[in-house]
Amino acid sequence: MLYAVISGFVAAAFLPLMHRFLGERATLVAALVPLGLTAWFATFLSRVVSGEVLVFQTRWVPEIHLELAFRLDGLALLFALLISGIGALVILYTFAYLRGNAHQHRFVLATLMFMASMLGVVLSDNLILLFVFWELTSFTSYLLIGFDHEQEESRKAALQALLVTGLGGLFLLGGLLLLGQAAGTFSLTEIILAGGALAGHADYPVILGLILVGAFSKSAQTPFHFWLPNAMQAPTPASAYLHSSTMVKAGVYLLARLSPVLGGTETWAWWLTGVGVLTLLTGALMASAQVYLKRLLAYTTVAALGFMVMLLGIGSASAVQAAVVFLMAHACYKASLFLIAGIITHETGETDVRRLGGLVRFMPVAGACAIVAALSLAGLPLSFGFVAKELVYASVLDRYMVFVPAVLASLLFVLVAFQVGIKPFLFGSRQSSGTPHEAPPAMLLGPIVLGLACLAGGFFPHAFAGALAASAAAAIQGGPVSNFNLEAWHGVSPEFVASAVTLVLGGAAVFAAGSWVRFGNAMKPLAEFGPDRAYFATLKGLNLLAVWQTRVLQSGSLRRYVAMIVLAMVGLFVLSVLRSGELPVLKRNTPLTPSVLILGLLIMLGAVGSTIATSRISAVAALGVVGFSVSLIYVLHGAPDLAMTQLVVEALGAVLLVSAFLHLPSFHDRKRWVGRFQDAVVAIMGGLAMTVMTLMANDVELAPSIAHYFAETSVLLGHGRNIVNVILVDFRALDTMGEITVLAIAGASALALLKLRIPGKRRS
Amino acid sequence: MGSLILRKATRYLFPVIMMFSIYLLLRGHNEPGGGFVGGLAAASAFILNQLAFDVRSTKRLMNVDSLTLIGVGLMMALGSSVFSMLYGQAYFSSHWVTIRITPEWQLPIGTPLIFDIGVYLVVLGVTLAILLSISNFRKPSS
Numbered sequence: 062m063l064y065a066v067i068s069g070f071v072a073a074a075f076l077p078l079m080h081r082f083l084g085e086r087a088t089l090v091a092a093l094v095p096l097g098l099t100a101w102f103a104t105f106l107s108r109v110v111s112g113e114v115l116v117f118q119t120r121w122v123p124e125i126h127l128e129l130a131f132r133l134d135g136l137a138l139l140f141a142l143l144i145s146g147i148g149a150l151v152i153l154y155t156f157a158y159l160r161g162n163a164h165q166h167r168f169v170l171a172t173l174m175f176m177a178s179m180l181g182v183v184l185s186d187n188l189i190l191l192f193v194f195w196e197l198t199s200f201t202s203y204l205l206i207g208f209d210h211e212q213e214e215s216r217k218a219a220l221q222a223l224l225v226t227g228l229g230g231l232f233l234l235g236g237l238l239l240l241g242q243a244a245g246t247f248s249l250t251e252i253i254l255a256g257g258a259l260a261g262h263a264d265y266p267v268i269l270g271l272i273l274v275g276a277f278s279k280s281a282q283t284p285f286h287f288w289l290p291n292a293m294q295a296p297t298p299a300s301a302y303l304h305s306s307t308m309v310k311a312g313v314y315l316l317a318r319l320s321p322v323l324g325g326t327e328t329w330a331w332w333l334t335g336v337g338v339l340t341l342l343t344g345a346l347m348a349s350a351q352v353y354l355k356r357l358l359a360y361t362t363v364a365a366l367g368f369m370v371m372l373l374g375i376g377s378a379s380a381v382q383a384a385v386v387f388l389m390a391h392a393c394y395k396a397s398l399f400l401i402a403g404i405i406t407h408e409t410g411e412t413d414v415r416r417l418g419g420l421v422r423f424m425p426v427a428g429a430c431a432i433v434a435a436l437s438l439a440g441l442p443l444s445f446g447f448v449a450k451e452l453v454y455a456s457v458l459d460r461y462m463v464f465v466p467a468v469l470a471s472l473l474f475v476l477v478a479f480q481v482g483i484k485p486f487l488f489g490s491r492q493s494s495g496t497p498h499e500a501p502p503a504m505l506l507g508p509i510v511l512g513l514a515c516l517a518g519g520f521f522p523h524a525f526a527g528a529l530a531a532s533a534a535a536a537i538q539g540g541p542v543s544n545f546n547l548e549a550w551h552g553v554s555p556e557f558v559a560s561a562v563t564l565v566l567g568g569a570a571v572f573a574a575g576s577w578v579r580f581g582n583a584m585k586p587l588a589e590f591g592p593d594r595a596y597f598a599t600l601k602g603l604n605l606l607a608v609w610q611t612r613v614l615q616s617g618s619l620r621r622y623v624a625m626i627v628l629a630m631v632g633l634f635v636l637s638v639l640r641s642g643e644l645p646v647l648k649r650n651t652p653l654t655p656s657v658l659i660l661g662l663l664i665m666l667g668a669v670g671s672t673i674a675t676s677r678i679s680a681v682a683a684l685g686v687v688g689f690s691v692s693l694i695y696v697l698h699g700a701p702d703l704a705m706t707q708l709v710v711e712a713l714g715a716v717l718l719v720s721a722f723l724h725l726p727s728f729h730d731r732k733r734w735v736g737r738f739q740d741a742v743v744a745i746m747g748g749l750a751m752t753v754m755t756l757m758a759n760d761v762e763l764a765p766s767i768a769h770y771f772a773e774t775s776v777l778l779g780h781g782r783n784i785v786n787v788i789l790v791d792f793r794a795l796d797t798m799g800e801i802t803v804l805a806i807a808g809a810s811a812l813a814l815l816k817l818r819i820p821g822k823r824r825s
Numbered sequence: 826m827g828s829l830i831l832r833k834a835t836r837y838l839f840p841v842i843m844m845f846s847i848y849l850l851l852r853g854h855n856e857p858g859g860g861f862v863g864g865l866a867a868a869s870a871f872i873l874n875q876l877a878f879d880v881r882s883t884k885r886l887m888n889v890d891s892l893t894l895i896g897v898g899l900m901m902a903l904g905s906s907v908f909s910m911l912y913g914q915a916y917f918s919s920h921w922v923t924i925r926i927t928p929e930w931q932l933p934i935g936t937p938l939i940f941d942i943g944v945y946l947v948v949l950g951v952t953l954a955i956l957l958s959i960s961n962f963r964k965p966s967s
Binding site for chain 2: 702713717721781790801
């Protein structure tokens with residue numbers, strides 16, 4: 062299972078190499094990975110459907126409860142099949158869609174990585190692992206949305222999606238950590254076994270709140286919905302894959318997965334149903350004003366996601382079953398419609414539905430697929446969408462607060478189905494020049510397969526999806542698999558009447574499409590005040606803050622920098638002393654030997670001398686006295702290593718200072734007494750703090766001292782008699798590694814600064 | 826600085842200091858010394874050369890860019906941990922091989938030496954990078 066999840070990453074790593082040898086055909090090879098995964102996951106079908114839950118475990122970092130644990134049950138398998146299956150179709154589609162694009166392999170690479178991350182999300186059995194994959198999907202989707210990175214709009218949209226889902230991810234992390242602590246384990250299987258016990262935990266509202274923010278932001282629920290339509294800047298295969306069938310459903314997946322743990326409470330039901338309905342209405346309202354293919358689809362996706370969240374919020378057996386079937390149906394027809402929208406744009410160069418029409422003559426196969434998918438979206442009988450919608454209606458019939466919005470959204474689906482799937486092919490006339498052609502086979506394969514799935518789900522829903530849907534619903538409810546019956550035709554039931562009414566009203570709306578658009582346009586000023594605006598205002602504010610604090614802190618004056626560092630150190634020290642409430646007392650007193658006394662006097666003389674020196678050279682010389690005296694003290698106390706290093710550093714430091722002097726302004730500029738007074742205050746404060754700190758450090762008794770351990774084991778384990786060096790390069794090598802890394806970074810940055818020749822302002 | 830005495834002396838001092846720095850590096854495990862002070866000593870040899878002659882000839886003497894030194898040093902220090910990872914031990918656990926030269930003269934050699942050479946190179950590289958570029962720094966003309 063581990064190999065299955067990482068196979069996508071491995072394949073992605075080898076893709077650039079394959080691209081070099083095979084060119085664009087590397088994409089076809091890459092498509093084999095999701096294809097193989099689909100077949101492999103399919104082999105688990107019979108076992109999972111019979112109620113088995115497969116858990117695969119590999120130890121990773123047990124210290125932080127991080128295990129490579131994967132869990133395959135009905136819900137996970139359903140998602141895994143969708144992700145790998147649609148992944149294969151999308152990669153094949155990309156082969157033709159991005160033909161001739163020099164960066165095609167980059168796109169496929171990101172798609173593969175995304176697929177692997179998404180598989181990780183739905184298969185993880187460990188909360189932290191799940192979060193890691195969750196974040197990976199955000200990152201890979203950033204790459205996919207920003208694929209046309211030379212266009213500002215793409216970059217903006219990619220960043221927006223990353224920031225919104227990334228912010229949600231932070232909330233999610235907090236929620237998952239609290240959840241793991243409350244449950245006492247990070248294993249999903251164990252948490253689910255404990256069931257709804259957590260609902261009574263004191264932290265339950267916080268956990269639920271944090272996780273909901275994470276899930277809502279990922280699944281584009283109001284008020285986070287705005288990133289999804291903007292993300293339509295992505296190339297169409299990415300939109301079809303991420304923004305209709307998989308990534309946006311990660312939030313829905315998480316809610317479904319945690320349903321048996323967090324669900325079933327009043328809070329859960331209210332929030333999910335409320336936000337779901339709100340999203341449903343927002344999506345429907347916003348879609349009405351759209352005329353561009355992909356944006357129309359994006360807003361219906363927002364509405365559809367609202368549907369699923371709402372159904373999970375209701376949480377009854379029938380609602381959960383409806384959610385699962387709706388999810389399957391939606392993945393089939395929405396991905397298909399996105400792919401077809403891509404075909405239309407690819408072949409005609411047109412994205413505005415008002416200018417499209419009569420295309421079926423030019424592209425009959427694509428047209429047929431489009432009509433099948435559109436009928437499914439509209440929910441006409443004998444389509445998968447119809448089966449799903451009947452289930453949805455049946456589960457919400459008795460709740461009119463939910464039922465009315467559901468009908469409204471379905472109405473909108475009929476309208477959009479007409480505009481995207483039917484009108485461009487059957488009605489009206491084309492208003493652009495050129496003769497469009499049928500799309501190449503690689504691009505048609507996806508819509509054909511998905512179209513067949515729509516039909517199969519419509520005619521034989523039970524054989525096609527019944528068993529898997531039942532086991533997925535069982536996983537969401539945390540109970541045993543209870544088979545429910547999916548039928549293509551229920552007879553004339555209340556939900557059928559509702560369906561029929563929806564279709565009739567939808568049909569009417571199609572004829573009144575013009576006024577719909579007018580209504581939407583009238584609503585547009587309202588959208589100006591949407592969360593999109595808040596997002597940009599926040600970004601602008603952050604930038605202003607950054608500019609302001611840079612101006613304050615990075616004044617460019619070296620004296621100011623040094624003063625700030627010293628003052629910060631003093632402040633932290635004083636703060637920590639105040640907090641501990643313990644004033645430093647001299648507990649141990651080391652008697653002064655005459656030699657140390659003399660050296661101490663020398664050091665003081667040097668220090669004072671450096672402050673009253675009249676030239677820089679004499680200041681350096683005075684500092685040298687300090688340095689050499691200090692190294693002599695090291696010698697006296699038996700630290701030859703330190704002394705030696707100090708000596709060389711002193712010598713090199715003097716050279717460094719002297720060579721730097723040549724480039725400094727004249728020394729006498731700095732002799733104004735106000736400045737010198739400030740310097741003196743800072744210096745005295747820093748010196749005092751350092752003195753007290755040293756004395757305190759001397760008092761601290763580290764119990765029991767490890768000095769003996771090092772002394773005893775230095776030769777035995779470290780093969781060295783110089784304990785200092787053995788500690789540096791062996792016992793505490795990781796510390797030294799960190800130090801030399803810092804040193805290297807400092808060196809490289811100094812080099813960069815010195816070589817950077819910005820024409821500077823001359824001092825007047 | 827065109828001092829003839831300094832130039833002449835440097836010709837002899839440079840190899841001596843370099844050798845001393847390597848001596849410091851190698852003996853560091855048992856006596857005072859080690860990669861850090863060794864690297865500093867080597868840097869001071871190059872700085873002496875730069876003071877006596879100029880930056881260009883010092884760079885020629887170095888033969889490699891100081892950034893390369895830093896990079897190679899970091900990689901060596903990091904690379905010395907590979908063994909501990911291969912053996913599944915705690916990170917940076919040391920590994921030793923004892924070379925028998927004669928029965929009573931045995932020389933243990935281990936990964937800490939590789940690590941120390943890495944430290945030596947990083948310190949040398951950083952010191953030279955900063956010092957040489959400051960000496961070579963010219964005020965932007967504007």
